[in-house]
Structure formats: C-alpha cells, structure tokens
Amino acid sequence: QREKLCQEEDTDHDGVTTLTAKSEEECDKCGGVMVPAYKWRDAHWLNGTIYPMYWKPHPIWEPYNFWQATIDYNLLGDAIGQALAPQFSLDTQTQSLCTSSVMVDTLLQL
Numbered sequence: 108q109r110e111k112l113c114q115e116e117d118t119d120h121d122g123v124t125t126l127t128a129k130s131e132e133e134c135d136k137c138g139g140v141m142v143p144a145y146k147w148r149d150a151h152w153l154n155g156t157i158y159p160m161y162w163k164p165h166p167i168w169e170p171y172n173f174w175q176a177t178i179d180y181n182l183l184g185d186a187i188g189q190a191l192a193p194q195f196s197l198d199t200q201t202q203s204l205c206t207s208s209v210m211v212d213t214l215l216q217l
Contacts, residue, residue, distance in 0.1 A: 115139030 112126040113134035126142075127134075134141055 110144055111141045112144045113137070113139040114142045 113129040113131075114124050114126055115129075115134065115137050116124055116139075126144075127139075129137070129139065131141055
C-alpha cells in the first residue's frame with residue numbers, strides 16, 4: 108500500500124479536494140500535494156447540487172496486466188519424475204522381490 112497520496116483540487120465540483128494514487132511527478136503536474144495516506148482529514152460537506160456525469164480523460168493508456176515468464180510446473184514435474192523413475196523402479200523391484208521371495212520356491216515347483 109502507498110504511504111502517501113496525491114491531494115488535488117477537483118475544479119469541476121466547487122473546489123472539493125480528492126485523494127488519488129498518482130506518483131509525485133503526476134501530482135506535481137496537476138497542482139496537487141503529496142500527503143500522508145493515513146492522516147485524518149476534516150470532512151467537506153456539499154449541498155444537494157446534482158452534478159452531471161462525464162468521463163474524465165485519461166492522459167496515458169497503459170495495460171493493467173502484463174505477461175511475464177513463469178515456471179512451467181507441468182514441465183518441472185515431468186523432469187523430476189523422469190529423474191526419480193530409475194530409483195523408484197529399483198525400489199519397487201526390490202520390494203517385490205523381498206515380499207514374494209517366500210513364495211518363489213513354491214511357485215517354481217508348480
């Protein structure tokens with residue numbers, strides 16, 4: 108979370124100040140002042156005036172999300188599985204021989 112926010116005057120609504128998450132450069136450009144984010148501010152009550160709705164222009168459109176390289180967990184799991192397969196197969200073979208050795212003599216006589 109941000110420690111400071113930009114406090115700027117909203118000229119469209121009778122000089123009401125608003126807090127935005129602008130950088131210091133952007134705040135300076137719009138004439139705002141950087142203030143602590145968690146400081147108590149006095150309320151400013153407005154009368155019952157209805158203001159028309161409008162879109163505020165956005166100066167620069169930037170992507171909200173971005174792509175970046177990440178770990179392919181399927182590929183990682185396959186690589187680990189292939190690395191462990193020889194050891195696992197030896198362990199399984201040994202376990203099978205140990206558990207069935209009691210029956211080997213009997214099975215050979217059949």
